Amino acid sequence: MVRARLTENFKSALAKLIIFIVLYVSLSAAIQFFFTRILISLASPDIMSYKVYVDVLLALLFGYLIVLSFSNLIYWSLRVRYDHSTSAAVRSLFKIIGIGAMVAVLTGSFSDPTAGVALGGFIGMVVGYASQHVLGQVMAGLFLLLSRPFMIGDKIEVSGVTGIVEDITTLFVIIRTDDNKRVLLPCNSLIGSKIVKHHVKKNN
Numbered sequence: 001m002v003r004a005r006l007t008e009n010f011k012s013a014l015a016k017l018i019i020f021i022v023l024y025v026s027l028s029a030a031i032q033f034f035f036t037r038i039l040i041s042l043a044s045p046d047i048m049s050y051k052v053y054v055d056v057l058l059a060l061l062f063g064y065l066i067v068l069s070f071s072n073l074i075y076w077s078l079r080v081r082y083d084h085s086t087s088a089a090v091r092s093l094f095k096i097i098g099i100g101a102m103v104a105v106l107t108g109s110f111s112d113p114t115a116g117v118a119l120g121g122f123i124g125m126v127v128g129y130a131s132q133h134v135l136g137q138v139m140a141g142l143f144l145l146l147s148r149p150f151m152i153g154d155k156i157e158v159s160g161v162t163g164i165v166e167d168i169t170t171l172f173v174i175i176r177t178d179d180n181k182r183v184l185l186p187c188n189s190l191i192g193s194k195i196v197k198h199h200v201k202k203n204n
Contacts, residue, residue: 010076017069024062031058059106067098086145089170093142140187141170149195157196159189 035051075091145168150156154165156175163177172184 006076006079009079010073013069013073013076017066017073020062020065020069024058024066027058027062028055031055056106059102063102063106064099067095067102070098071095082145085168085170086142089142089145092170140191141168141172143191144168144173144187145170150197155198157198159185159193161185162198 031051031054035054071091071094074094075087078087078090150165152165152168155163156165161175161177161183163175163181163183165173166176166182167174170187172186173190175183175185177183
């Protein structure tokens with residue numbers, strides 16, 4: 001039953017992706033025809049200078065929808081084998097990469113190629129420098145979710161903290177200590193650290 005629902009969600013995400021791609025191509029062709037065949041004959045040739053703004057808005061709108069649909073497609077394809085946390089983390093990573101690629105492509109397409117490459121490189125440097133710590137934590141969180149050195153409910157000792165693992169996200173591992181404190185450990189601080197798993201007795 002669960003697998004059938006996941007399959008239906010996957011098919012729905014695939015259908016949305018195809019629909020958005022077809023709509024974008026169709027609208028782009030319609031706008032091209034409208035500007036070159038109709039408006040340019042009714043107005044001055046300078047009207048073509050405004051077409052680039054329409055193209056940018058259309059590309060931004062459908063680019064975001066396509067990236068979102070593709071990320072959801074990745075999510076539902078992974079949900080067959082992995083839990084929600086792991087699949088959602090990978091979906092977020094694909095969404096970030098997709099939006100960054102979309103901005104880079106638009107920058108190069110709707111401006112002078114040399115200026116587009118320079119601007120895209122500068123934006124990449126700024127974003128990369130500003131988000132390197134967060135992206136490092138996200139990658140560490142993905143590694144923990146995929147390798148599964150411990151699970152939710154395990155009692156572990158790491159970085160001087162001992163307690164029960166309550167949640168594992170892409171940024172933090174949440175641990176409930178014996179004195180009932182919630183500790184949020186950054187995922188990148190766990191990579192390379194010694195992790196001790198304690199045996200927890202289960203009550204019958």
